[in-house]
Amino acid sequence: MGASASPGGHWRVGEGRRFCSSRALSVRELRRWGRTQELGFSRGGPGPCLPPPQPPLQPVASPDAPGRLLPAALVFRPNFSAPRAAPELPPPPARSPRGWGRRGRPRCCLPSALRDRGARPAAMKPSWLQCRKVTGAGGLGGSLPGSAAARGAGPARRAYVAPGPRGALGGRGCRSLSTAGGGGEYKTHFAASVADPERFWGKAAEQISWYKPWTKTLENRYPPSTSWFVEGMLNICYNAIDRHIENGQGDKIAIIYDSPVTNTKATITYKEVLEQVSKLAGVLVKHGVKKGDTVVIYMPMIPQAMYTMLACARIGAIHSLIFGGFASKELSSRIDHAKPKVVVTASFGIEPGRRVEYIPLLEEALRLGQHKPDNVLIYNRPNMETVPLAPGRDLDWDEEMAKAQSHDCVPVLSEHPLYILYTSGTTGLPKGVVRPTGGYAVMLNWTMSSIYGLKPGEVWWAASDLGWVVGHSYICYGPLLHGNTTVLYEGKPVGTPDAGAYFRVLAEHGVAALFTAPTAIRAIRQQDPGAALGRQYSLTRFKTLFVAGERCDVDTLEWSKKVFRVPVLDHWWQTETGSPITASCIGLGNSKTPPPGQAGKSVPGYNVMILDDNMQKLKARCLGNIVVKLPLPPGAFSGLWKNQEAFKHLYFEKFPGYYDTMDAGYMDEEGYLYVMSRVDDVINVAGHRISAGAIEESVLSHGTVADCAVVGKEDPLKGHVPLALCVLRKDINTTEEQVLEEIINHVRQSIGPVAAFRNAVFVKQLPKTRSGKIPRSALSALVNGKPYKITPTIEDPSIFGHIEEVLKQSS
Known part of the structure; x- marks a missing residue:
């Protein structure tokens, strides 16, 4: 029995024949079922994603690639005279679950109590393989839309096929070191990801299915960009949809569509998604x-x-x-x-x-x-x-x-671009972030369990827009890759119809975890400070609230904990990274009650550091430039579309050997990161660098303010002084003059007189992008009487006119 491969097919476990099927095998399955004493691999074969091959048998020429040598066991020798009986499989060797044993055999995944006695759980009898029908070019059994059998292609034949990879709904297999949870695991995982990233992410990649294993896990062919899973071939749509159906989960709900603006609700199964996607x-x-x-x-x-x-x-x-x-x-x-x-x-x-x-x-x-x-x-x-x-x-x-x-899935190389996502830029050209397919699939699948602590089948809701990176990663691809149900919400936190909308969705659909922006929480609080509308709903299945997209002030964080009655965890990432840089990795045992104001610890793979402008590493609690030591982990952007020069210049030239996040912040003694603001949002007050984010947090901690943006206003004496644009809560009856006096004293006590904070104006609303971010550069120009540009992502551009009038009256 051996593993076979073809340029247009998948690596399979069978009888040394070439199969062409839409059923892909994970690298774990290749290791677990495709390696026996008599099996070797071709030169330049799977590489570091598989253990060292056995001593090679007599090589012969490959029928598919002239000049390529294959072990004799892998040569396709058709013999249709009589069906062959299934070969006997050896029992799993009784060894440690970590890594590989001697002679290239996979180690056993049994619990130690059973392993020590040489026992095997009843669930694993009589065999770890299942006999399934495989068509010449289609899916299992030929029953899926787009399969060869569904199109009447070719007769079916029997082959021995390994069960679906772990990570899919209902999947089976050894527990991966890179996805296991439990106390104290985070430190081990982070250290391993930094010391040996190839081994760490190679294990994570075993959780998805590949048409062809990679030859090299990591390669810096085109620095500063890093290539992951070089020459590996996969299809992310197959991993997100088809493989779950092949594992018997086609009737599970893939998408819950909830549209209060059209009074529409729908549940869509994985089978229904596949039918629509394959036809489209x-x-x-x-x-x-x-x-x-x-x-x-x-x-x-x-x-x-x-x-x-x-x-x-x-x-x-x-x-x-x-x-x-x-x-x-x-x-x-x-x-x-x-x-x-x-x-x-x-x-x-x-x-x-x-x-x-x-x-x-x-x-x-x-x-x-x-x-x-x-x-x-x-x-x-x-x-x-x-x-x-x-x-x-x-x-x-x-x-x-x-x-x-x-239409069936088309295999693509790991580095093949999945999408271009345009993000804000200061140059005239659009800045299109390019996302590589393989690393992105590996990282997203890993984060759903390791960061967000979800199990396949649970309901997940990322309350964002599909047009932003959160929508790409955690409305569409991430949850579906991991076998979760994803909520697609066509509505707002308030106004569709009221501030109880989020609570209704959480209760009605049994959401286990929510990902939203702090600005959405502030909008709910402004409309319903006591969360009276939210108390109407029972959130029995709701476990965790994650926030990102902007800095979450402590006051908003504490209010969220109180009204949602679950841990509220801030984390930080960027369009360029495609997934979190820092987070509380609750799937790896991180605390669900971290210190207030932090954005988590470095996610495995992201070696985050704080440097000054001279590239000197700063001590704990010193404000500086947040950078990431190269290489970036899988899933990070591989470049800017048609603009590689800007890719190098913007992100890698200022700090050679590091990725420049262009954010400012500091780390505490325990490794928690505090992201204060963009580097260009640091206000220089009489030679003192003051974070606008720190002042905003202090202002927001005063109970009268619902939302706030701080920008630097030019001053002839100090260079710049902070000016706060504040939105008052609706239930406040105090005069603006009294509130201003209280806020000034509050900031002076929490930050000190060095901030030189003594001015604020009160507005009815702050301008926000659809992702909840405040356009600080435009506000800064407006405050200083300079020309400003209103970006097309602003939801209500008329707010700028209102702020301009307020500033004229206050001056």
Whole structure:
């Protein structure tokens, strides 16, 4: 019995034959079932992801790759004269669960109490392998949409197939060192990730399925970018959808769609997602989209947006999702930069109190730009008028799906770009973050258990927008990779219909963990300070609240703990990293009650340090530049689309050998990170560097203030002095003059007179992006009477005019 491989198929466990199937095997399965005493591997084969091969047998020429030598055991010698009996499998060797035993055999995964007696749990009898039907080019049993049998292709034949990899719903296999939880594990895992990143992430990569194992775990071919799982081949859509169905979990809920703006709720199973995604992949291929082409997605928070992301990933196309309602000028610049073959959009988006017409915005963007896509695929939202199609260019979603043929997954290299995500930048060119497929899949799957402490099957809700990195990582890919149910919410924390909306969703859908931005919590608190609306709901399954996207002040944190009655954990990451840099890794035993104000400890793989401008490491509690020692772990960006020079200059030139986060903060003695502000948000007051974030936290800790932004105002004597823009809570009856006096005294006591804080203005609202961030550079320019730019991501640009009037009156 041996393992076989082919350029277009998966590594399989079988009879030394070449199989071509949509069933991928994890590297763990290759190790566990594909290595026996008589099996060797080809030169340049799986590499460090597998243990050293046995002494090679007499090599012969490979039938698939001339000049490549294979052990005799792997050569395809067809013999159809009679079916062969299944070979006897040796019992699992009774060894330690960690690593590999002598002679290249996998060690046993039994508990020590059973292992010491040489026993085997009854659940593992009679064999660790299952006999399944495998088609010539399709899925297991040929029953899935898009499988070979479903298309009437080729006769089925029997082969011995290993069970699904651990990490999928219902998966079986050894427990991975990189995903196990428990007290005290964090330190061990972090140390291992820094000392031997190849071994650490190689183990994490065993939790997903690969068409072809990698030859090298880590390689710095194009510094400062790091390549992970070199020459490995996979498909992230297969890992997110197909493999769970093959493990018998097709009827489990994949997506809960909750849209208070349209009064719509729906549950969508993994099978239903696969049917839609595979057909949509067929539509894209039919209209000329192939591996490596780009597709722009311009859609609201609806399941069809997720289907499009997954369909692109299924065929190896690179998607660039731009959140619905983005202004025509900015949309045009992104279309020109990405040059999509197809644009996929919807007829309308729904915001509280208004309907956004997407087609006129898109038409104007195409008129302004140079690049013209071949086709525009339009999804007409139900119960709304149908938009007219442009002849020869536009395609109707429903018509195309009705006649579509399902399409199988296309294997891609680990470094193949999954998506381009445009983020804010100071240059004229759009800044498109490029995400590599393999490392991203490995990291997201690992974080769902190790950071967020979730088990497959639990309900997860990331209350963000699909157009932001949180939406990509933790609405779409992360939860589905890990076999969780993800909530897709088309609504707001307040106003859809009220401040009890989040509590309703948590209770109604049995959410285990929520990820949101502190600004959403502040909005709820401002509207309902006593959380009276929230107390109507029973949150029996709710375990943890995670916040990120901006600094979470202690007052907001404590209020959240009180009203949600669960641990509230702040963590920190960036669009460029795609997953947390620092966090309380509760799946690895980190505390659920860390010190207030921190953003967690360094996530394994991220060697975070605090340096001054001369690259000297600072002591605990000294404010400095937050940097990450290279290499960056899997999942981090591999570059900027069509702008590698800016990639090197922006992130790696200031601190050679490090990734510059461009954030400022400090670490305490226990390794907790306190992110205070962006580096350019540090205010220089008479030679003293004061963090705007520290002043904001002090102001917000005064019970009268619901929201606050601090910027530096030019001063002829001190250079700059801090100015606070404050939003008062609705239940405050004190005069603004009295509140200002109290806040000034409060900041003086908590920070000291060095902050020179003595001025604040009160506004009805602060401008925020759709991800909840405050546009500080624009506010700073406004406060100092300079020209400012309102970015298209601002939800309500009219707030700038209101603040300008308030500043004029106060002066």
